[in-house]
Amino acid sequence: MTISFYPGPSQVYPQVRTFLTDAYDSGILSVNHRSAPAMELVEATFGLLREKLLVPADYHIAFVSSATECWEIIAQSLVRKSAVHAYNGAFGHKWAEYARKLGVEVTEVPFSPEGELALQELATDVLCITQNETSNGTQVSMPVLRQLREQVPGLIAVDATSSMAGIAFDWSLGDIWYASVQKCFGLPAGMAVLICSPAAIARAQELNERNHYNSLVFIDENFRKFQTPYTPNVLGIYLLKRVLETVPVITETDTKIRLRARELYHFFGRQPDWQLLTPSAAVRSDTVLTIAGDTNRIRDWKQFAAERGVLVGNGYGNWKESTFRIANFPALQDTDFTELYRLITAFA
Numbered sequence: 001m002t003i004s005f006y007p008g009p010s011q012v013y014p015q016v017r018t019f020l021t022d023a024y025d026s027g028i029l030s031v032n033h034r035s036a037p038a039m040e041l042v043e044a045t046f047g048l049l050r051e052k053l054l055v056p057a058d059y060h061i062a063f064v065s066s067a068t069e070c071w072e073i074i075a076q077s078l079v080r081k082s083a084v085h086a087y088n089g090a091f092g093h094k095w096a097e098y099a100r101k102l103g104v105e106v107t108e109v110p111f112s113p114e115g116e117l118a119l120q121e122l123a124t125d126v127l128c129i130t131q132n133e134t135s136n137g138t139q140v141s142m143p144v145l146r147q148l149r150e151q152v153p154g155l156i157a158v159d160a161t162s163s164m165a166g167i168a169f170d171w172s173l174g175d176i177w178y179a180s181v182q183k184c185f186g187l188p189a190g191m192a193v194l195i196c197s198p199a200a201i202a203r204a205q206e207l208n209e210r211n212h213y214n215s216l217v218f219i220d221e222n223f224r225k226f227q228t229p230y231t232p233n234v235l236g237i238y239l240l241k242r243v244l245e246t247v248p249v250i251t252e253t254d255t256k257i258r259l260r261a262r263e264l265y266h267f268f269g270r271q272p273d274w275q276l277l278t279p280s281a282a283v284r285s286d287t288v289l290t291i292a293g294d295t296n297r298i299r300d301w302k303q304f305a306a307e308r309g310v311l312v313g314n315g316y317g318n319w320k321e322s323t324f325r326i327a328n329f330p331a332l333q334d335t336d337f338t339e340l341y342r343l344i345t346a347f348a
């Protein structure tokens with residue numbers, strides 16, 4: 001088996017193998033999505049998300065198909081007219097483009113991956129922030145989000161696709177949080193978790209946008225009853241439930257992931273061939289490391305690793321050739337990182 005350090009789709013939890021056959025054997029894959037077993041599955045999985053990720057009791061949870069779909073849901077169902085998109089990398093930039101295509105008056109606030117996001121007081125319907133920018137391995141810390149919360153009277157939407165289930169959040173600092181499950185959740189792609197504050201739900205009700213199958217009011221009305229507006233990814237929900245049953249509470253995972261990130265940064269910081277893309281420790285991601293180096297050297301290193309059963313993540317967007325990425329996701333075992341250290345050392 002190869003070890004994949006790709007930051008999405010990423011290595012799935014080893015237990016997924018058994019859970020897949022369990023799903024088949026249990027009969028859940030063939031049940032009607034409005035039947036009791038399906039509703040019980042949704043309800044139980046919501047309960048586990050609250051228990052393990054510490055999602056507040058008054059925040060609403062829904063399952064949708066992808067993080068990209070969440071970009072559209074926010075633009076369609078939560079923006080009155082305008083949104084501010086602050087970003088420092090490719091995913092944040094793409095999100096702004098999706099919103100603009102749907103008719104949102106978008107104000108883009110690009111900032112440098114080398115420094116922390118700082119905004120003036122601003123009035124906007126929705127402030128859109130990428131908590132963990134998967135393209136360059138930076139993150140917006142909870143203290144920075146807290147500052148934004150004080151400055152922004154509108155809703156705050158947080159793309160947490162490559163950090164949710166990996167690090168702990170202060171959920172109260174955002175109104176819309178979402179992540180697709182093929183990153184930190186360690187699951188196969190095809191589903192996303194969307195979490196909304198009471199203020200976000202109130203906004204959706206105020207706008208009452210019902211022109212789309214994925215209108216947020218409509219989604220919320222269904223999920224309140226543990227139903228879904230369309231036939232859902234039952235296998236995805238089942239696997240999420242089973243994995244959540246086995247993982248520790250997020251504060252524990254957070255400690256482990258941050259410690260492992262510190263070791264990784266320390267290790268790569270000492271390698272003569274490699275540089276950390278982001279010099280500032282304050283903005284470096286704990287879940288996605290982006291390592292810069294000579295383009296040819298990177299190509300050779302990725303090939304060297306691949307020949308030894310280790311998949312290293314390509315760079316992304318502007319950093320495609322000049323960096324490689326290493327996922328520090330919970331599904332990866334410490335022994336996987338021992339192998340990574342061994343190979344990097346052998347390559348040098």
Ligand SMILES: *Cc1c(COP(=O)(O)O)cnc(C)c1O
Pocket residue numbers: 008066067068069091130132133134159160161162180
């Ligand atoms: C991967 C990723 C996305 C896109 O996820 P999909 O599941 O492909 O829609 C969006 N935002 C961030 C930050 C990501 O890492």
